[in-house]
Amino acid sequence: MGILTTSLGIGATVGGLFALRRWRENQWESCKTNKRLDGQVAVITGATSGLGKVLAEDLVNRGATVILACRNLIVAKEVVAEIKQQYLGAQLDVVELDLSSLESVRKCAAILLERYDHINILINNAGVSIPTKMGVKTAEGYEINFGVNHLGHFLLTNLLVDRLIASAPSRIVIVSSKLHEQGSIDWEVFEGTKEFEEGKRGPNAAYCSSKLANVLFGTKLAEKLQSHGVNVYTVCPGWNYTKLFRYSSVPFYSWIAIIPVAFWFMKPARIGVQTLIHCAVSEDSKNETGLFYRDCKVYQSQLKASSNPTIINKLWELSCKLCKIEW
Numbered sequence: 361m362g363i364l365t366t367s368l369g370i371g372a373t374v375g376g377l378f379a380l381r382r383w384r385e386n387q388w389e390s391c392k393t394n395k396r397l398d399g400q401v402a403v404i405t406g407a408t409s410g411l412g413k414v415l416a417e418d419l420v421n422r423g424a425t426v427i428l429a430c431r432n433l434i435v436a437k438e439v440v441a442e443i444k445q446q447y448l449g450a451q452l453d454v455v456e457l458d459l460s461s462l463e464s465v466r467k468c469a470a471i472l473l474e475r476y477d478h479i480n481i482l483i484n485n486a487g488v489s490i491p492t493k494m495g496v497k498t499a500e501g502y503e504i505n506f507g508v509n510h511l512g513h514f515l516l517t518n519l520l521v522d523r524l525i526a527s528a529p530s531r532i533v534i535v536s537s538k539l540h541e542q543g544s545i546d547w548e549v550f551e552g553t554k555e556f557e558e559g560k561r562g563p564n565a566a567y568c569s570s571k572l573a574n575v576l577f578g579t580k581l582a583e584k585l586q587s588h589g590v591n592v593y594t595v596c597p598g599w600n601y602t603k604l605f606r607y608s609s610v611p612f613y614s615w616i617a618i619i620p621v622a623f624w625f626m627k628p629a630r631i632g633v634q635t636l637i638h639c640a641v642s643e644d645s646k647n648e649t650g651l652f653y654r655d656c657k658v659y660q661s662q663l664k665a666s667s668n669p670t671i672i673n674k675l676w677e678l679s680c681k682l683c684k685i686e687w
């Protein structure tokens with residue numbers, strides 16, 4: 361009798377938690393658009409896992425040709441096979457891209473320009489969150505979060521921008537994060553002349569700064585492309601169950617606090633991706649540019665620096681200098 365009561369109690373608790381979670385998932389915004397993308401070409405960086413992979417599936421399902429620009433070609437080909445099995449006639453391609461090497465970015469862009477005479481959608485999605493104390497650098501010696509999340513994408517966008525303009529109306533989506541509001545700009549660290557000092561800013565301070573760079577880049581890019589038919593969207597997908605924080609170590613006791621918070625606030629990638637779809641595809645956002653989005657809606661950043669024209673222009677000039685380009 362005791363065992364039966366206990367089993368029923370556990371069953372009811374687990375069932376209740378499942379129902380609560382299902383209810384919670386239904387509260388999150390989802391992009392309702394059923395727009396087709398037949399004939400369109402979309403490039404997604406970092407589509408081997410998480411949000412990029414789910415987005416690739418969505419765009420393929422709408423008829424787009426989707427190019428996965430990824431550093432791990434073996435996994436990328438597995439993803440292609442998996443999507444092709446699910447969506448008959450899916451048009452997919454893989455191009456090697458390691459955003460931590462500007463040379464790799466140049467090679468990737470050259471292949472894309474050779475293979476595709478039009479590119480309608482560019483999703484700057486790939487990202488890393490590598491704790492500052494690990495001191496990891498890009499091939500050119502820049503801080504890794506800044507190098508991969510901002511600098512590599514800055515160069516890639518520059519190299520593809522004329523093709524996007526020629527394919528207008530087209531869209532560029534920059535995947536940032538609300539965590540940019542905790543970011544700060546240290547020009548010497550970005551330039552690679554000083555080590556990142558974590559101080560009181562926490563282990564993910566460099567990640568937050570790189571996400572701030574994403575926002576500053578998006579604002580200036582939109583301004584530059586305003587009269588060229590290319591709209592620019594900067595996005596926070598929310599807090600998602602993905603591999604992003606794989607390098608962060610969490611003390612065992614912290615899980616006691618994290619698990620209930622995660623239960624309530626963390627989204628599966630299929631929900632987190634909805635704001636990316638809203639910006640990349642939806643008719644509702646087609647006349648907007650230069651804005652930041654969360655939960656399929658425009659979001660106003662709480663960080664004053666994110667709209668400071670002096671900082672925006674300075675980052676643009678520094679990025680051009682580091683990538684050795686004029687733009």
Ligand SMILES: NC(=O)c1ccc[n+]([C@@H]2O[C@H](COP(=O)([O-])OP(=O)(O)OC[C@H]3O[C@@H](n4cnc5c(N)ncnc54)[C@H](OP(=O)(O)O)[C@@H]3O)[C@@H](O)[C@H]2O)c1
Nearest residue numbers: 406408409410411458459460486487537599600602603604
């Ligand atoms: N998950 C969240 O809670 C969250 C919240 C806010 C913003 N975001 C942003 O969402 C974007 C997607 O992240 P995710 O959550 O989907 O994480 P994820 O599952 O870790 O996916 C990141 C992707 O980026 C790729 N990547 C990493 N370093 C790269 C490099 N050097 N060159 C090329 N590709 C590289 C990864 O490839 P490998 O498999 O080869 O590592 C992977 O495909 C990121 O920009 C992230 O900052 C995520």
